[in-house]
Amino acid sequence: MKEPLVLIPKSRQMMITWLIIALYLWDVQFHEGRHVFVQSKKEEDANSLIERAKFIYDHEPAFLKRHEMNSVYCVLEFPAINSRMKGIPEGPDQIRMYTASGIFMDEMAFQDSAEKAFQAAKPTIDGGGRFTGVSSANPSFFQTLVEDL
16 A cells, blocks of 8 residues: 555456455545545446445444445545545546546456556656556556566
């Protein structure tokens, strides 16, 4: 959570996506003014990531639930501390319009506009936010980043 850029190549069924969702949930649940985006190829997939965060929250012990959580399609938020996690479909314009504390791009190697979205996310990284990219293998911009080419 301290690194501005983390890229994780993975194979199937490693539960890395669950881990990253849990880490970003922790960030928005316990820190004021956090705005995290989770990006996937389609909006429905992005909503599934938000639903994972809600599932984790719903199964936490009561003592961790310091603030009320609201959840609607593609959004999970903690209004009392002005923090939210928003699911978005692929594309650079989805990110460019906002200032984010963190961006999680799931299955980055399979997003056709991953390079442009990463470029749009650069101000987040440069401004002190975090970018986490996770993907199973596929020749792509993700591979180029991971191999630092």
